[in-house]
Amino acid sequence: MILALDAMGGDYGPAENCLGAIEACRKFPDLDIALVGDTDRIGSAIDSVETSIKGRLHIVSAEESISMDESPARAIRSKRRSSLRLAMEMVRSGEAGGCISAGNTGAIVAGGVLVVGRISGIDRPGLGVVLPTLEKPTLLIDVGATIRCKPINLSQFAVMGSLFMKHMVGVSQPDVRLLSNGSEEIKGDEVISEARAMLVENSHVDFGGYIEGNGVPFGHADVVVCDGFSGNVMLKSFEGLGELALKILKNEVDKRILAKMGLVFFLPMLKDLQHRFDYQRFGGTPLLGVNGAVIKAHGRSKAPAITSALGVARDFVLKNGVSKIKEEITDLLPGEEDV
CATH class of the missing domain: 3.40.718.10 (Isopropylmalate Dehydrogenase)
Incomplete structure (x- = not known):
């Protein structure tokens, strides 16, 4: 399973995010992680890790990042090479089973809607x-x-x-x-x-x-x-x-x-x-209603919280969380005439 991590998101990215990814790979043998962000800074953060783990960490270059104080919708639309947007595009294309970010909450929600897309019927x-x-x-x-x-x-x-x-x-x-x-x-x-x-x-x-x-x-x-x-x-x-x-x-x-x-x-x-x-x-919270596993981690997340968030994403994917919601949502939601 491959998960995409917005390595630049949060108060302590990319260093703590990379440490959390390393520990997640040690904890979950079935996990590969795409570290999306500044190639040089990510490379330095994982340079000394053991070969068996390093082989499961894949750097995806992103020239931009979205800060906590940026306008969410504008940032996700204009910064097409941001680490958050590229991580979400990996989910949309199927390259990654899910994505995790400790970054701007509004941008994560906007990206979930604009990039990953909503489940049909969800407002x-x-x-x-x-x-x-x-x-x-x-x-x-x-x-x-x-x-x-x-x-x-x-x-x-x-x-x-x-x-x-x-x-x-x-x-x-x-x-x-x-x-x-x-x-x-x-x-x-x-x-x-x-x-x-x-x-x-x-x-x-x-x-x-x-x-x-x-x-x-x-x-x-x-x-x-x-x-x-x-x-x-x-x-x-x-x-x-x-x-x-x-x-x-x-x-x-x-x-x-x-x-x-x-x-x-x-x-x-x-x-x-x-x-x-x-x-x-608890690490991360799921953005429910989007057509993919999108997990929001706490903005102050250090390595242990990032490891937990990756575990939440892994569990959500393994249990087919999105599919289960999609399968049952049509019957459970009120029809258009009731809205």
Whole structure:
């Protein structure tokens, strides 16, 4: 299997991206990786790697890259030799089974639509993130692909999220909820209310109604559906609260001698807790609704997170994630007359 990695994307490309690719090849013997970007910088990053691994790393030259602050659609259209666009073109042509980037989120979404293309029947793609909640993994969708949503977008996110959890995570009957400002049916604006009505009528989705923000960290749903703005705010809050809790605990321990003495007994538990909520474990989020495996990695990804993102992409390809969505989406989505 060949995966295309945007080696220039993210805060630490290409050095950390290349290290992550090297480790992914060591971890997954069936994996070859196309490193797309600056030939000289990539070559230097992989120069000392062992021959058996180096033979599975293929450099694809790209003279341009897309920065985090560029206009997404304009950049993906104008920079035809950018590392991100070339990686996506490899997916479209079939040269690569999927692509991974830690770069500009908007450009990844734009490239997914303009270069890879949408699955027939999907109005807008959605980025889904698996959150490590208290009770079970929860998919939050969308977290930034579609900022302003129509009811049909939320309805389709629910369908794709349900399919993802069913086929990729192994949840037999995913419980799907809409994020709202209350659990009562009268809550939510017009978009949320219309999306709710669509999902109530969709017998193929196990729709459980609304969920409030305070219920998400406890895992009260398998899939939480929202617009990209709300989802991104919730995701960043989730990450920030996890880091805050660990820092508060550390600060309190530093103030107390007995707590410092007892820390030796709690250290294994604290390491497990930190590991559980570390975004680098999950690595990447799938852009659902496009006609290929497109994985968005965290912009701050270092080597371990890139390795994880490549693992997510590999798993998505091996489990035929795109094909499964395409096979079932026609029956699960409402017809044009319902939209």
